[in-house]
Amino acid sequence: MSTTVEVSHLTKRFRGVTAVDDVSFTLQEGAIHGLLGRNGAGKTTLMQLLTGQEFATSGEISVLGSSPVENAAVLRNVCFIKESQKYPEDFKVKHVLKSAPWFFANWSQDFADSLVKDFDLPLDRKVKKLSRGQLSAVGVIVGLASRAPLTFFDEPYLGLDAVARHTFYDRLLADYAEHPRTVVLSTHLIDEVSNLLERVLVIDRGRILMDDTADALRATAVTVVGQHAGVEEFARNREVLARESIGGIASVTIAGLTDTERSQATAAGLELSPVSLQQLIVRRTGPMDATTEHTKENVA
Amino acid sequence: MRTLDTADVTTTVTPTSLPRRVRAMVRLHLANPMTPIYMPLMILSFIFVANYAIWQLVASAGNGDAVGNMNNGGVGFVVIYMMVIAVQTMNSTFPFAMGYGVTRRDFYLGSAAFFVLLAVGYAALLAVLGVVERATDGWGMGAQFFAPLFVGDIGGHGWFYLHLTLLLFFFFLGASTAGVYVRWRANGMYVFFGSLVVAVIATIWLIIQTDSGDAIVDFVTDAGLFGMLTWSLVVSAALSLVGYRLIRRATPRA
Numbered sequence: 060m061s062t063t064v065e066v067s068h069l070t071k072r073f074r075g076v077t078a079v080d081d082v083s084f085t086l087q088e089g090a091i092h093g094l095l096g097r098n099g100a101g102k103t104t105l106m107q108l109l110t111g112q113e114f115a116t117s118g119e120i121s122v123l124g125s126s127p128v129e130n131a132a133v134l135r136n137v138c139f140i141k142e143s144q145k146y147p148e149d150f151k152v153k154h155v156l157k158s159a160p161w162f163f164a165n166w167s168q169d170f171a172d173s174l175v176k177d178f179d180l181p182l183d184r185k186v187k188k189l190s191r192g193q194l195s196a197v198g199v200i201v202g203l204a205s206r207a208p209l210t211f212f213d214e215p216y217l218g219l220d221a222v223a224r225h226t227f228y229d230r231l232l233a234d235y236a237e238h239p240r241t242v243v244l245s246t247h248l249i250d251e252v253s254n255l256l257e258r259v260l261v262i263d264r265g266r267i268l269m270d271d272t273a274d275a276l277r278a279t280a281v282t283v284v285g286q287h288a289g290v291e292e293f294a295r296n297r298e299v300l301a302r303e304s305i306g307g308i309a310s311v312t313i314a315g316l317t318d319t320e321r322s323q324a325t326a327a328g329l330e331l332s333p334v335s336l337q338q339l340i341v342r343r344t345g346p347m348d349a350t351t352e353h354t355k356e357n358v359a
Numbered sequence: 360m361r362t363l364d365t366a367d368v369t370t371t372v373t374p375t376s377l378p379r380r381v382r383a384m385v386r387l388h389l390a391n392p393m394t395p396i397y398m399p400l401m402i403l404s405f406i407f408v409a410n411y412a413i414w415q416l417v418a419s420a421g422n423g424d425a426v427g428n429m430n431n432g433g434v435g436f437v438v439i440y441m442m443v444i445a446v447q448t449m450n451s452t453f454p455f456a457m458g459y460g461v462t463r464r465d466f467y468l469g470s471a472a473f474f475v476l477l478a479v480g481y482a483a484l485l486a487v488l489g490v491v492e493r494a495t496d497g498w499g500m501g502a503q504f505f506a507p508l509f510v511g512d513i514g515g516h517g518w519f520y521l522h523l524t525l526l527l528f529f530f531f532l533g534a535s536t537a538g539v540y541v542r543w544r545a546n547g548m549y550v551f552f553g554s555l556v557v558a559v560i561a562t563i564w565l566i567i568q569t570d571s572g573d574a575i576v577d578f579v580t581d582a583g584l585f586g587m588l589t590w591s592l593v594v595s596a597a598l599s600l601v602g603y604r605l606i607r608r609a610t611p612r613a
Contacts, residue, residue: 107610107611110457110460111457111462112457112610112611113610114608114610123371129462129463129464129607130462131374131375131377131380131461131462131464131465132374134460134461134462135372135374135375135460136371136372136460137460138458138459138460139457139458139460140458141458141611144454144455144458145451145454145455145611146451146455147387147390147391147447147448147451147452147455148394148447148451149391149393149394150390150391150455151391154390154391157390158386158387158390158459159459161383161386161387162383162387162459162460162461163459163460164372164373165372207460208370208371208372
C-alpha cells in the first residue's frame with residue numbers, strides 16, 4: 060500500500076517545551092488512523108505540522124510527495140478543522156457551508172445538507188453563538204463533506220452527546236466506504252472509535268509509543284481470568300499490565316504472550332479474553348500505579 | 360479489517376492556478392457581505408441622514424449661514440471601520456483559511472486583493488457623492504459632508520484619489536499591526552507599541568535637535584495634498600510588505 064504521509068525525525072520545540080520529539084512514521088493511503096494520546100501529548104501540534112500550519116524545528120515531512128508548508132498543490136488535498144478552530148467574525152453557519160466548496164474540489168453539497176439535518180444545526184446562527192457541541196458539528200460537517208483526500212479530525216466529538224457522536228462515526232464509516240480517503244482522527248475516547256480504526260498511532264509526551272494496525276495492537280496483550288492461585292502462578296515472571304481480583308477470582312492483563320503460552324493458560328483452566336484498545340493504551344501511557352509498581356518487583 | 364485497492368482511494372485533486380486561488384480567498388471575505396459592505400453603508404447613511412436633519416434644523420432656525428461652517432468629519436468613520444476589518448481578517452479569517460488548506464501566501468494575496476477592491480469601491484462611491492454634494496451646492500443648503508471645503512475644490516478624480524489612498528493606508532496599517540499580533544501574540548504587541556512610542560519620541564527629539572522642523576514643513580508644502588497622498592502610497596506598500604512577511608511566518612493559534 061502506498062503512503063500519503065511520511066515523517067522522519069520530526070521535532071517541534073516551543074520555548075522550553077518539546078511538543079513533538081524526533082518522531083518517524085508513515086500514514087497509509089486510504090486508511091482511517093487513530094491518533095491517540097493524553098491531553099498535551101502533542102496530537103494537535105503533530106497535525107498542525109502535517110498540514111503546514113506549524114513550522115518544524117527539525118526533521119522531514121512529506122505529504123503526497125512533498126513538503127506541505129506553503130504548498131498549495133498539496134494543501135488543496137487537506138482539510139483540518141481544529142477542535143479550537145477560529146471562524147471569521149460574524150460568520151454564520153451558512154457562510155461556512157457556502158464557502159467550503161470554493162476550497163474543496165470534492166465537496167458534496169448533498170452530503171453536507173443531510174449532515175446539517177442529522178446534527179440539527181441552525182444554519183442562520185452565528186458561529187460565535189453556537190454551543191460547544193454545535194461548534195464541533197460544524198467542524199465534523201466540513202471535515203466529512205469536503206471529502207478531502209487527507210482529512211484530519213481533531214477531537215471532533217467535544218460537546219457532542221452520545222447519539223451525535225455515533226451519528227458522526229456512522230456517517231464517517233459509510234462515506235469512507237464509498238469514497239475511501241486517508242483520515243486521521245485524534246481522540247481520547249478510544250473505545251468508541253476503536254472499531255473504526257485500521258491503524259493506531261499512540262503519542263505520549265511528543266513521542267510515538269505505538270504504531271501498528273489496531274488488530275495487531277490488540278493482540279499484544281491478553282487478559283487472563285481464573286482462580287487466584289492459578290492466575291498468579293501463570294503471571295509470575297511475565298509482564299503484567301493490570302491486575303484485579305474479586306474474591307477468589309483474579310484477572311491480570313499480560314503483555315506479549317505467544318501462542319504456546321496461550322495454549323498453556325487454557326490448558327491450566329484459565330480463561331483468555333481480548334484487551335480493549337483503551338485499556339491497553341491507558342496501561343501504556345498512564346502513570347505507574349501501585350499495582351504495576353508491585354508487578355515490576357515481581358518481574359525483576 | 361477493510362482492505363482497499365489503491366485505485367479506489369479518492370484521488371488527489373488537481374492543483375488550481377494562483378488567480379483562481381486568490382479569487383476563492385476574495386470570495387471567502389465576501390461570503391458574509393454584511394460586515395464589509397452592508398453595515399458600513401448603513402452606518403454612513405445613518406450619519407448622513409442625522410447630519411441632514413441637523414442642517415435642516417439649523418437652517419429653519421434662520422441660521423442658514425451656519426450650516427456652511429459645520430463639518431464633523433462623519434465620513435472619516437469609513438477608514439477606521441476598514442482598518443478594523445483588516446485587523447479582523449488577520450486575526451480570525453487567517454486561521455480559518457488555513458483550516459481550509461489555504462497557504463499563507465494565497466491568504467495574504469487574496470486579502471490584499473480584497474482590501475484593494477473595497478478601497479476602490481468605497482473611494483468611487485464617496486467621490487461620486489462628493490461630486491453630487493458640490494453640484495447641488497451642499498444638498499441645497501451649502502452643507503459639507505462628503506467633500507469638506509477645507510480640502511479645496513479637487514474634483515471627482517481628486518476625491519477618488521484622496522479616499523483611495525487613505526483607505527489603502529488604513530487597510531494595510533490594520534493588516535500589518537494585526538500581523539504583529541498574529542505572529543507574536545500579546546508579547547509582540549507590547550514590544551511593538553513600546554517601540555512605537557520610543558520611535559515617535561526619538562523622531563520629535565531628532566527634528567528639534569537638528570532644527571529640521573522648517574525643512575519638514577517645506578517638504579509637505581512643496582509636495583502639496585496630492586504629493587503627500589502619493590507618498591502615503593509608498594508607506595502603504597511598505598506596510599503591506601511588512602504584513603506579508605509577518606503572516607508568512609505566523610501560525611494559527613487557538
